[in-house]
Amino acid sequence: MTRGGKEASRGHEIAFRAGRILASLFVLAIWISASATGMLPGPVEVVAYLLSMEPEEVAPQVLKTLYNSITGFSLSFLASMVLGLLSHRLPLIKGFSEALSEIFNSTSALVWSLVLVATLGVLSPLPPILVVAAVTLPHVLTATVSALSSADPGLLEAVRSVGAKPSDEFFEVILPSSVPLLASASRVGLGTALRISVVAEAFGSSGGVGYMIIRSYNLADASGVLAWSLVLIALVLGLDQLVLKPLERRARRWLE
Amino acid sequence: MAGVMLEVSSVYKSFSEPVLVDVSLHLNGGEVLGIVGPNGCGKTTLLRIMAGLESPDKGSVRREGKVGIVFQEDRLLPWKTLWENVALGLKYHGIRGEELTKRVRDYSSMVGLTDSDLSLHPRKASGGTRRKAALARALVLEPEILLLDEPFTGLDVKARTSLREALNWIWDEYGLSTVIVSHQLEELLPLADRVYVLTPKPARVAEEIDLRGMDLERRLERVKEALLRILSRSGTG
Ligand SMILES: Nc1ncnc2c1ncn2[C@@H]1O[C@H](COP(=O)(O)OP(=O)(O)OP(=O)(O)O)[C@@H](O)[C@H]1O
Ligand SMILES: [Mg+2]
Numbered sequence: 390m391t392r393g394g395k396e397a398s399r400g401h402e403i404a405f406r407a408g409r410i411l412a413s414l415f416v417l418a419i420w421i422s423a424s425a426t427g428m429l430p431g432p433v434e435v436v437a438y439l440l441s442m443e444p445e446e447v448a449p450q451v452l453k454t455l456y457n458s459i460t461g462f463s464l465s466f467l468a469s470m471v472l473g474l475l476s477h478r479l480p481l482i483k484g485f486s487e488a489l490s491e492i493f494n495s496t497s498a499l500v501w502s503l504v505l506v507a508t509l510g511v512l513s514p515l516p517p518i519l520v521v522a523a524v525t526l527p528h529v530l531t532a533t534v535s536a537l538s539s540a541d542p543g544l545l546e547a548v549r550s551v552g553a554k555p556s557d558e559f560f561e562v563i564l565p566s567s568v569p570l571l572a573s574a575s576r577v578g579l580g581t582a583l584r585i586s587v588v589a590e591a592f593g594s595s596g597g598v599g600y601m602i603i604r605s606y607n608l609a610d611a612s613g614v615l616a617w618s619l620v621l622i623a624l625v626l627g628l629d630q631l632v633l634k635p636l637e638r639r640a641r642r643w644l645e
Numbered sequence: 646m647a648g649v650m651l652e653v654s655s656v657y658k659s660f661s662e663p664v665l666v667d668v669s670l671h672l673n674g675g676e677v678l679g680i681v682g683p684n685g686c687g688k689t690t691l692l693r694i695m696a697g698l699e700s701p702d703k704g705s706v707r708r709e710g711k712v713g714i715v716f717q718e719d720r721l722l723p724w725k726t727l728w729e730n731v732a733l734g735l736k737y738h739g740i741r742g743e744e745l746t747k748r749v750r751d752y753s754s755m756v757g758l759t760d761s762d763l764s765l766h767p768r769k770a771s772g773g774t775r776r777k778a779a780l781a782r783a784l785v786l787e788p789e790i791l792l793l794d795e796p797f798t799g800l801d802v803k804a805r806t807s808l809r810e811a812l813n814w815i816w817d818e819y820g821l822s823t824v825i826v827s828h829q830l831e832e833l834l835p836l837a838d839r840v841y842v843l844t845p846k847p848a849r850v851a852e853e854i855d856l857r858g859m860d861l862e863r864r865l866e867r868v869k870e871a872l873l874r875i876l877s878r879s880g881t882g
Contacts, residue, residue: 546698547720550713551734551786561733565724644723645768 430612438612439619450617451624453597454590458582461521465529466575468522473533474559486530494527498588506592517597520589521582528581532574536567565643572640576633583625598624649709650674650790650822656694656704663847664690668704670841670850672790675820679833679856681868682843683876688826689717691848692792695824710789710822717794719779721767727778728753728763734786752784753777755818756811773804777811784815791815791823797832805832812836834864842871844879851875 417432424431430438476483501523505516540563548562587599594600598621605613651672658665664687672678682688693699694706696714721730731753735745753763756777767775776796783791796812797805809832815821827833834840834856842852852871856864 541720543716543718543720544722546693547716548722548733548737550696550698551782552737553733554737557737562722565722568724 430615435612435615435619438616442616447620450596450598450601451620453595454583454586454599454621454624455628457517457590457597458521458579458586461518461586462525462529462575462579462582464518464522465526466533466578468526469530469533472530473537476534477537477563483534486534490527490530493523496523498524498585502589502592505589511593512595513593514595516593517586517589517595517599521586524585525578525582529574529578532570532578533567536570536574537563539570540566568643569637569641572637576629576637579633580625580629583621583628587621648674649707650676651695651709651712651824652707653691653695654705654707656691656701656706658687658690658694658699658701659847665694665701666847666849668843668848668850670853672822672824673839674822676822676838677816677836678822678824679837679840680824680826680843681828681830681833681840681872682848683845683872684828686843686846687848688843689794691843692794692824692826696792708790711786712790712792713783713786713788714792715776715779715783715794715796717798719767719775721775721778721782723767725766726763727758727765727767727770727774730767730778731758731763731781731785733782738786748785749781752781755815756781756784757807771804773800773807776800776804776808780808780811789822791821793823793825793827795827795829796825797827797829809836830865830868834868835861840868842868842875844875 420429420432423429424434472482472486472489476486498520501520502516505519506513509515544562544566545558548558553561587597587602590597590599591603598617602614602617602621605611605617649671653668653670656665656668657663668691670678670680680688680691690699692714694701695708696712697706697708698714721727722733725733728749732745732749735741735748740748749763758774758777758781762770762774762778765774767778770778780793780796796808800808812823813836816823825833825837838855838857840854840856841850842854843849844851851874854867854871856867859867
């Protein structure tokens with residue numbers, strides 16, 4: 390790269406970062422002007438509320454939500470791997486998976502939550518997990534099917550030329566080739582899972598950040614609603630930036 | 646060593662349009678056979694059919710021994726080290742433990758790969774090192790027939806020389822019957838005993854030239870003449 394190019398790309402980088410900071414300020418500005426109406430507590434009030442919460446009070450709810458989302462996501466991931474693998478061979482399963490994705494994709498998290506809570510009861514710990522699984526399934530399934538067909542045909546032919554059996558092809562080429570796409574899908578999927586989990590938690594009474602949000606709402610505790618919402622935002626952003634994004638980046642280098 | 650090791654008879658192959666038309670050729674035992682032809686004429690397809698990786702639409706291929714193939718693009722698994730790549734075929738054939746280690750060692754050192762080369766992942770290795778690993782991956786299975794697709798393309802002079810030395814060593818030691826597809830005539834012709842010159846797509850055999858007894862200058866002259874002839878013919882027809 391020329392020096393001019395380097396400077397241009399540095400300018401680009403600074404502008405990009407400035408844009409990111411502006412976005413946070415923009416959201417903050419909306420919040421402050423909304424609180425000026427007097428209907429909503431402002432940032433200072435909510436942060437003070439947050440600081441007054443005991444860690445022993447917050448941690449179990451955060452863990453519950455993490456548990457719900459990770460378990461639900463794992464279920465949809467496993468189901469997707471099985472369906473994706475079978476779709477590879479069997480047109481019946483391929484059609485089945487495709488239609489299942491379409492049906493699930495057009496069903497709202499609200500509907501799943503109501504139906505599952507009505508069926509399993511408000512005290513059941515299962516609805517949030519199952520709602521997460523159902524809502525993330527279409528995306529994860531579609532991604533898995535395309536990930537599993539993303540292997541380079543040249544590599545498949547090369548291992549076949551030295552005697553690979555179909556199972557060798559799967560475990561040694563198809564699966565490793567799908568790692569980057571599966572990692573991207575997992576990043577998106579787990580982010581979605583956290584946000585969906587709280588919706589489902591709100592309909593039951595088995596705890597979690599979503600349960601705390603709705604409980605604060607029912608107690609007309611607006612600061613509580615916003616404080617728990619901030620906890621959720623921190624959770625989603627923290628997981629994404631500190632764990633999922635670095636993992637995805639590593640996975641992308643895998644195929645180079 | 647005598648006798649025909651591989652015979653292609655009246656092979657026809659078409660993808661969306663014909664690629665190979667009525668191709669017949671043979672590879673004698675212990676021979677180095679060159680295949681030359683214009684870009685995109687169907688050389689790789691012919692080699693894949695010879696290896697049994699693709700089946701011809703018409704015609705047949707007869708092989709008198711195991712085939713090893715080295716692809717134009719190396720095709721090493723990027724998430725495995727060169728050592729693991731070389732060992733792939735042995736693993737698939739149920740060869741493990743000491744026997745596996747010994748074979749990987751032997752054939753790797755035969756092509757000039759060091760232990761430190763073998764510990765690299767493909768992206769960290771040079772083009773020449775990768776090509777040698779692809780060659781060793783084919784050789785560990787001890788084939789009687791070796792197919793090389795553009796083995797010298799993309800390598801610098803040093804790597805080409807080193808690869809040529811490795812091949813010469815293998816031929817001296819094993820007399821492996823070999824087919825080399827290459828458009829780098831300066832590299833190919835000193836090595837080859839015979840060449841087939843193919844026409845532009847769809848490929849037919851235009852000429853068969855026996856190079857034995859010719860010096861390099863004469864070899865180059867003969868093959869270049871043949872290529873010019875088919876190109877001018879296809880230009881007018
Ligand atoms: N699997 C395939 N499916 C469809 N078309 C193919 C396939 N393999 C090769 N072809 C076509 O057949 C023709 C010959 O390809 P091939 O790779 O055999 O030629 P080549 O002589 O090896 O070319 P190059 O000089 O670039 O190495 C090309 O037009 C190519 O697009
Ligand atoms: Mg080719």
